[in-house]
Amino acid sequence: MQHLASYLAGSWSNGAGQPTPLVNPATEAVLADVAPGGHDLARAFAFARETGAAELAKRTFAERGELCGALAKAIHGAREELIALAIANGGNTRSDAKFDLDGAAVTLSHYAELGQRLGAHHLLGDGEPLQVGRTARMAGQHVWASRRGVAIHINAFNFPAWGTCEKLACALVAGMPVISKPATATALVAHRLAQLFEPLLPPGVLQMLIGPAGALLDHVTPSDVVAFTGGSATAAVLRTKLAGGARVNIEADSLNAAVLAPDVDLSSEAGNLFLADVVRDMTQKTGQKCTAIRRVLVPEARLADVCDALKDRLAGFAVGDPSREDVRIGPVATAAQLTDVRAGIARLAAATDSIHGGDGNVEALGAPNGKGYFVGPVLRLAKDAMGTSVMHDHEVFGPVATIAPYSGEAAFAAAFVARGQGCLVSSAYSDDRDWVASFVGAAAPWAGRLYLGSSKMASQSPGPGTVLPSLVHGGPGRAGGGEELGGARGMQLYMQRCALEGDASVLKTLIG
């Protein structure tokens, strides 16, 4: 059996202690194990602060972008091998695995190009020069400079490749060395990435701790950055632990909503897009996407038709061992996940009616008898859209969504989005520009991203669940209040804004 070592301080460290097994969630067969600790983390931090930081400081944005480009190529080169690992250890179907891995490569490529565009410089300009003296000679210019510290990246189990690479790309181009910690349960993909990336990066630029965090956060100092993705309970622990001053970015739970506007006929392109997006988000990665639609709001008059259409589509999804070609929904990633999802469904069942899937019990294709963490897609109906608290308060991180009726008013739809107390993304489907304008004005403060589905964009849309490197990812309130990606905005987490004052022509040369 493979033992997963961590890549720290320029070498592979096996760690020590009773190992934790990593399993195939479809069969529960043990695939690998990992030590609970026993690594010299103080040395890893020192290596990043000294060697890694110096390597990045001597490279320009363009040169750091080239590093991202090399990593994207490495993912492409090992794509089949990585897909196989994601299927075995993540419960991913082949399509789920590609979503994670291709997303990782696309994001690295995006930052490779951005680095090229920013060119042979070290300072990122922020806005236009300002006249701050009596004449234009005396100017002010805001700039971003790389922070002098370590970026600690802690990722969730659901996107071992994309999660690792989207954070890494931003930090690398910004000029901060990284210690990355993937979630333990699905670490096989991230571990392989660390092996592939090792020969492509200068020493100290990327280190990876495989296994539990242990004392990782005890080494964090105020000049460091911690970027975390995971559950809100873990986020709360981190916020307390890191109250000492390091910059902290949190991507946490999110009860994303999808709203159908009253102008949309289900047979129209916008109507079809809405149905396809809801079904994709419930089923892709077995619903284990932070951006997945959890709450659906439809006009009262269309409720029966929407329920029938979703039922029909969901009935076509086979659940089972994701290594089989006929399976479209794999297991959830861990036994703990299965327990959580089942508890979430039971909580919803106490306040809602079943439309599809009952309590999620399912006969899994190709799974050994009694084995595997399977749950089928579950759609519930809440008659009172605002009053059914459970659909707004608890994220069920699996193939589960709840639908509710409304009058069709844009203000109500925005209030429904807001009821989730802050989300990563919500979507509205309408071809009525006045309705859209009213909705966006009221819903935007509650979402990191609003996806506006319509007939005109339907044929080009990747759906609300796809995070694009050019747009920010994060959300207010319950979603953690963090922000990642968004082109150069994503680099700012790893940089310090500094206001420069001086001779206008000197300032100009500094940022090119």
Ligand code: NAP
């Ligand atoms: P989790 O249990 O909170 O774990 C997330 C990460 O935190 C893992 O790497 C975990 O390591 C680590 N961790 C746990 N305790 C820690 C501690 N005391 N100190 C430092 N690190 C610690 O979340 P998960 O179950 O992996 O992911 C599911 C959750 O993530 C869902 O709620 C989902 O909404 C959220 N999520 C959010 C986004 C987003 O972008 N907003 C994206 C994906 C997922 P171990 O695995 O070793 O325990």
